[in-house]
Amino acid sequence: MTLSVSAAAGEVAERQQRDWVLIALWLTLAIVALIWIAPFIFIVFTSLKSNAAVMSSSAFAPPVDPKFGNYSGAWDRGRFNTTVFNSVIITVIKVPLGLFISAMAAYALAKIEFKGRKLLLLAILFGTMIPFQVMLAPLFTLVNGLHLIDTYPGIILPYLAFGIPYQVFILQSFFRGIPKELSEAARIDGASHFVIFRRIFLPVSLPVLAALLILDFVSTWNEFAMALVLLQDRAMWTLPLGLSAFQGQFSRDYGQLNAAIVMTVLPAAIVYLIFQRYFVSGLTSGAVKG
Amino acid sequence: MRCLECLVTSKPIFSDQRTQAALLIAPAIVIYIVFAIYPMVNVVALSFQHWNGLDANKEFVGLDNYVDIFTKDPVFWGAFHNTVIWTILSTVFPPLVGLLLALGLNQPIFGRNGLRAIFYLPVIIAPIAVATMWRWMYDPFFGLFGQVLTSLGLQAWVQDWLGNRNIALYSAFVAYLWQTVGFSMVLFLAGLQGVSKTLIEAARIDGAGRLNVFRYVTLPALKPTITVVLVLAIISSLKAFDIIYGLTGGGPAQSTQMLALWAFTQSMQIFDFGRGSAISVVLLLITLSVVIPYLRWTRKSEENEE
Numbered sequence: 210m211t212l213s214v215s216a217a218a219g220e221v222a223e224r225q226q227r228d229w230v231l232i233a234l235w236l237t238l239a240i241v242a243l244i245w246i247a248p249f250i251f252i253v254f255t256s257l258k259s260n261a262a263v264m265s266s267s268a269f270a271p272p273v274d275p276k277f278g279n280y281s282g283a284w285d286r287g288r289f290n291t292t293v294f295n296s297v298i299i300t301v302i303k304v305p306l307g308l309f310i311s312a313m314a315a316y317a318l319a320k321i322e323f324k325g326r327k328l329l330l331l332a333i334l335f336g337t338m339i340p341f342q343v344m345l346a347p348l349f350t351l352v353n354g355l356h357l358i359d360t361y362p363g364i365i366l367p368y369l370a371f372g373i374p375y376q377v378f379i380l381q382s383f384f385r386g387i388p389k390e391l392s393e394a395a396r397i398d399g400a401s402h403f404v405i406f407r408r409i410f411l412p413v414s415l416p417v418l419a420a421l422l423i424l425d426f427v428s429t430w431n432e433f434a435m436a437l438v439l440l441q442d443r444a445m446w447t448l449p450l451g452l453s454a455f456q457g458q459f460s461r462d463y464g465q466l467n468a469a470i471v472m473t474v475l476p477a478a479i480v481y482l483i484f485q486r487y488f489v490s491g492l493t494s495g496a497v498k499g
Numbered sequence: 500m501r502c503l504e505c506l507v508t509s510k511p512i513f514s515d516q517r518t519q520a521a522l523l524i525a526p527a528i529v530i531y532i533v534f535a536i537y538p539m540v541n542v543v544a545l546s547f548q549h550w551n552g553l554d555a556n557k558e559f560v561g562l563d564n565y566v567d568i569f570t571k572d573p574v575f576w577g578a579f580h581n582t583v584i585w586t587i588l589s590t591v592f593p594p595l596v597g598l599l600l601a602l603g604l605n606q607p608i609f610g611r612n613g614l615r616a617i618f619y620l621p622v623i624i625a626p627i628a629v630a631t632m633w634r635w636m637y638d639p640f641f642g643l644f645g646q647v648l649t650s651l652g653l654q655a656w657v658q659d660w661l662g663n664r665n666i667a668l669y670s671a672f673v674a675y676l677w678q679t680v681g682f683s684m685v686l687f688l689a690g691l692q693g694v695s696k697t698l699i700e701a702a703r704i705d706g707a708g709r710l711n712v713f714r715y716v717t718l719p720a721l722k723p724t725i726t727v728v729l730v731l732a733i734i735s736s737l738k739a740f741d742i743i744y745g746l747t748g749g750g751p752a753q754s755t756q757m758l759a760l761w762a763f764t765q766s767m768q769i770f771d772f773g774r775g776s777a778i779s780v781v782l783l784l785i786t787l788s789v790v791i792p793y794l795r796w797t798r799k800s801e802e803n804e805e
Binding site for chain 1: 516517519520521522523524526527528530531533534535536537538539541542545552600603604606607608609614616617618619620621623624625626627628631632633634635636640641642643646647650677685730734735737738740741744745758759762763766767772775776779782783786787790793794
């Protein structure tokens with residue numbers, strides 16, 4: 210009796226202590242989160258201020274007389290018409306196409322026995338780790354040799370090449386986990402691998418494909434280094450190139466510069482906020498389990 | 500031989516397993532080899548040549564480019580030094596802060612999903628946009644840091660964050676830290692899901708304190724995740740390009756110059772493709788010295804699982 214009472218009392222005491230720890234933890238995390246989000250607030254506020262207001266008001270003072278004109282001004286001077294158009298074209302072609310050819314290869318690597326499969330898999334795994342971005346000069350040489358500088362294929366093909374290893378690797382490990390029974394029956398009925406891939410494997414892997422699609426959208430949308438080397442003509446620039454040039458030319462026009470930042474960042478941020486859970490599953494399926 | 504068979508038996512043309520596999524793999528592999536593997540091999544070839552990037556003829560010069568970058572290039576060793584510092588900083592701080600955040604956000608606290616989202620948000624922003632944001636925040640006159648310090652009465656602390664060559668590298672790193680912490684955090688959060696709850700409870704019933712539970716239960720279970728996070732941190736720090744390009748362009752006085760950016764500058768701006776490629780090869784070798792042991796380790800641990 211006494212034992213259980215004292216145990217219960219101990220539990221209560223421990224729980225109270227635990228509550229205090231959790232509250233302290235929560236406060237700490239909330240403060241750190243505020244620091245983390247402060248830059249965004251600062252950028253959005255500045256994007257709505259005139260230069261005079263930037264110089265006279267405090268960084269975190271909300272804009273008194275919001276200058277939405279900064280956005281249209283930045284849009285025109287930053288040639289957002291062109292850069293958004295190019296970014297959209299490149300992303301819309303590259304992302305689904307890359308995922309499709311990666312899925313095809315992943316299916317073959319996971320489900321068809323053939324010679325040299327292990328070696329190919331190793332080459333793919335190797336590709337997920339090598340920072341090809343440091344080899345910008347030979348990439349330029351190659352694309353220039355093919356006369357594809359300043360063209361859509363000239364940027365899409367390298368983007369495809371650098372996206373393939375990671376996607377193939379994730380997808381093949383996912384396909385491997387799909388039970389044999391699912392495809393065996395179709396095989397006996399004489400269906401080819403193409404049919405099995407399209408009719409059975411693609412539909413069941415939609416969640417993984419969605420996760421990879423979103424991750425790839427963001428990294429394609431954000432890519433800068435290769436675009437810098439392969440797209441030299443202003444008319445072919447993507448959003449990140451446009452932003453970098455804007456910063457170089459108009460860095461003293463604070464309101465418009467920050468409006469340009471907001472417009473560049475917003476699409477990826479919106480996609481992230483809508484599809485949050487896919488980001489986590491896409492990332493972790495590769496890095497932790499794989 | 501097999502194809503003859505399939506003609507004779509009049510099966511569909513691609514009924515052969517190997518042909519089907521080849522057709523499925525071909526598009527991905529061809530693009531991967533031509534646009535990723537070939538440039539990697541070619542960078543080694545270019546590093547033994549003298550070439551301005553445009554001339555039709557390239558001149559084979561042996562190891563000259565390497566001798567040049569090691570002995571004559573006034574920037575190379577500085578860039579090397581900065582890359583080492585940057586890599587050490589990025590292997591220590593983002594994973595450490597990410598781990599602490601993950602441990603906190605793994606507790607049942609109010610609004611933890613929202614908090615996780617906030618820490619992860621910078622990860623999905625273009626590094627060049629992060630650079631542009633932070634360049635403005637570091638503005639010594641109207642930027643965020645100057646203003647916050649001034650309002651706290653600490654005007655004396657205000658610096659030309661990116662213009663002072665003694666601190667520019669560290670200022671740039673703070674921006675990088677802000678962007679990358681969320682990535683480590685998410686990986687650690689996933690790793691924490693794999694830590695056995697019953698084991699933790701058992702340890703606590705046995706009277707182990709929080710620290711001891713962490714030290715003897717959580718930490719050992721997190722080992723594979725820690726390895727992955729550290730390897731990814733090293734690799735991504737070696738290719739840090741956008742953020743330096745956008746924040747400082749390697750300046751002031753090359754004080755933030757890095758190998759990846761210097762390789763680019765030599766080739767694409769000074770038009771010395773030989774030297775630029777030699778620098779890329781150095782960077783590639785450093786990366787391989789991390790990647791190859793890591794790949795061996797993953798294969799070993801996979802075999803152990805089987």
